[in-house]
Amino acid sequence: MKKSVRHILSLSGGKDSSALAVYMKNRVPEMEYVFCDTNKELAETYEYLDKLEAFLGKRIIRLNAERGFDHWLRVYGGYLPSSRMRWCTRQLKLKPFEQYVGDDPVVSYVGIRADEDREGYISTKPNIQARFPFKEDGVTRLEVLRILEESGLGLPEYYRWRTRSGCYFCFFQRKSEWVGLMENHPELFELAKKYEKQNPETGERYTWQQGETLDELSRPERVAEIKSTKRVAGARPTTLARILAPPAATDDDDDGDLPCLICQL
Known part of the structure; x- marks a missing residue:
C-alpha cells in the first residue's frame, strides 16, 4: 500500500519559519509542525514557540537528539562547532528531523523568502521534497513582518539584540x-x-x-x-x-x- 505524503514545516523560532507557519495554516490543514530542540536555546525562543503554538491551534512537536551537545562535543574531541565544522547542526537538528520523518514521503516547507538569493538545504534524503512557498508566491521580508504583525505574534523578543535564532552560544553570532x-x-x-x-x-x-x-x-x-x-x-x-x-x-x-x-x- 502506497504511503500518503506527509507535510512538515520545521520551525527554528525565527521570524521566517514562524511567518511561514502562519502563512500555511489554512493552506495545508494537515501540516505537521516540528522544532528540533537542542536544549541550548534562549528562553525567548521557547516563549515564542508557545505563542505560535497557541495561534496555530496545533501542537508543535519538540524533537530532541538522543545525545545532547555535551556528548557530541566529547565525540569531536572538544572541538567547538564552527562555520567549517557544523557538527551541531548535523547531530542536533538534521538527524532528529530525519529520524522523525523516517522513510515516509514528505514535503518539507522551507521559509526562504523571494528576496533571498540562496538555496535551501534541509535534508538530502530522497524521500524528502523541499518546497519554498515564499519564493513561489513572491513573499519578501516586508511581507513576512506584516504577516507576523497581523497575526498578533510580532517578532521574538531576542530580535531586540540578536539578528537570528539558534543556540545561545551559536558561533554565527556577531x-x-x-x-x-x-x-x-x-x-x-x-x-x-x-x-x-x-x-x-x-x-x-x-x-x-x-x-x-x-x-x-x-x-x-x-x-x-x-x-x-x-x-x-x-x-x-x-x-x-x-x-x-x-x-x-x-x-x-x-x-x-x-x-x-x-x-x-
Whole structure:
C-alpha cells in the first residue's frame, strides 16, 4: 500500500519559519509542525514557540537528539562547532528531523523568502521534497513582518539584540550579539565561556569567536570598542526600517558563511 505524503514545516523560532507557519495554516490543514530542540536555546525562543503554538491551534512537536551537545562535543574531541565544522547542526537538528520523518514521503516547507538569493538545504534524503512557498508566491521580508504583525505574534523578543535564532552560544553570532547575550542573559554568557578551552601542551585555543575568547570580549574596554564601532542590535529601539536594512559593511564578524537554514530561519 502506497504511503500518503506527509507535510512538515520545521520551525527554528525565527521570524521566517514562524511567518511561514502562519502563512500555511489554512493552506495545508494537515501540516505537521516540528522544532528540533537542542536544549541550548534562549528562553525567548521557547516563549515564542508557545505563542505560535497557541495561534496555530496545533501542537508543535519538540524533537530532541538522543545525545545532547555535551556528548557530541566529547565525540569531536572538544572541538567547538564552527562555520567549517557544523557538527551541531548535523547531530542536533538534521538527524532528529530525519529520524522523525523516517522513510515516509514528505514535503518539507522551507521559509526562504523571494528576496533571498540562496538555496535551501534541509535534508538530502530522497524521500524528502523541499518546497519554498515564499519564493513561489513572491513573499519578501516586508511581507513576512506584516504577516507576523497581523497575526498578533510580532517578532521574538531576542530580535531586540540578536539578528537570528539558534543556540545561545551559536558561533554565527556577531561580537555585538555576544555583548547582547552578556547584557541580557549574563548566566548564559558565563556558561558559554566555560566551553572555551586551551590545550596546555600546544597552546591551541578552542573559542567560539576566532582569535578572541569570551573573557577577552567581555572586558569593559573591549565592550566599549564593540559598541562604539559596530552596530549593536540592542543599543537602540527595534524599528521596521532597522530590521529591514541589510547588514552594514561595518558589521562585525561576517565571514561570508550563512547560518544553517534549519537553525536560523
